[in-house]
Amino acid sequence: MLPKFSRLLAVTAMSLMLPSAYAELTINHALGTTTLPEPAVRIVTLYQGATDAAIALGIEPVGAVESWVEKPIYQYLRGELDYTTLVGLETQPNLEAIAALQPDVIIASEVRHAKVYDQLSQIAPTVAHETVFMFDETLELVAEVTGKADAADAWLAQWQADADAFQADIAEQLQDDWPQQVTMLNFRADHARIYFQGFSGQVLADLGFERPADHLKDTWGMKLTSKESIPSMNADVAFVFMEDDDAVQQTYQQWTAHPLWQTLDAVQNDAVYRVDQVAWNMAGGPLAARQMLQDIRSHYGLD
Missing domain, CATH: 3.40.50.1980 (Nitrogenase molybdenum iron protein domain)
Structure with missing residues (x-):
């Protein structure tokens, strides 16, 4: 029989050779093409509509930007973001705070974040919508990166x-x-x-x-x-x-x-x-x- 450590190495090697339970995701978006190894669990939302969409899909972001008024979170979303860390303003997200959360994906918008897209992408895979107000397309984008397409539909x-x-x-x-x-x-x-x-x-x-x-x-x-x-x-x-x-x-x-x-x-x-x-x-x-x-x-x- 193999020693315990050798058995562990063998099991690990076999697990690495097994196919993933999820197919790789390729998302075409406003600022390019982003690939995810599997649906994201830890998401950061950098505009209000994306935060709203995440909650609509039953997802609490690990990070989100502050609200414009009723700070720091809109009243209608209070109680839904109890464990969400605020990461600055929609127009000026805090990159260090985002990095500290180790997100699987960042959801941004071209109109707000084009200038910092490369920096965001160095932190985690980042997808972006053209605007901040197309609620149906934002819902579909959040669903696409989190594997919630059926819920969005x-x-x-x-x-x-x-x-x-x-x-x-x-x-x-x-x-x-x-x-x-x-x-x-x-x-x-x-x-x-x-x-x-x-x-x-x-x-x-x-x-x-x-x-x-x-x-x-x-x-x-x-x-x-x-x-x-x-x-x-x-x-x-x-x-x-x-x-x-x-x-x-x-x-x-x-x-x-x-x-x-x-x-x-x-x-x-x-x-x-x-x-x-x-x-x-x-x-x-x-x-x-x-x-x-x-x-x-x-x-x-x-x-």
Whole structure:
């Protein structure tokens, strides 16, 4: 019989020759091609939508960036990230903190992390989405690197079913007035904004809303510095988000007190709705998209 140590070496050698239980993963993404030996377990998420998507798939990241507001973690995710280490800001992740976590994969975005991609890739295999707001594609990316494709497919199928149900319900309620044209408005301390694209734009499009013709532009939106621009906000329905800040609230009061505000179709339709800035703009993930759907159903009295 072989000595104990020799038997151990033999077993180890045989195990190295056995095929892996998982096939090697090759992921094509915004910043290149990344190979993983097997689905990742320890993941670090470097933008809000990726953190949201991970939780939607039942994965708690070992590391994640801080939230934009409600710091350090959005309230709707508190309780889901109890063991997650914060690794700096989305715009400036802490590379040393990320390295200390020894992740299997880092999930980044081209728009935020292109300049540090090589450094991130030296820490661990890194994949990136082009943007930070395409919640369905982010969900698929997180699922691809973690071997959760079936769970992502199921989530997206349910999302489509719920979006279809909403469109059926709202069409029955509004009849010839559906589909409606929608505008997303944001007020700041010294100006207002109309958002044409982005996270909320994608969700609203999924739900069947349309945009006014002059909002169909290949840009994020427009900044309004004069109240004379209020007519450009016109749509059947308006969703408004803003910070809970005195200066911002003052801007909102001043703009909505202007005579031109009263000419907007949404105002005349009593269809101007205040919404949560986190769920509607800052979170960017599938769980936030579902919160948007719930909010919209509530605003239309469909619950």
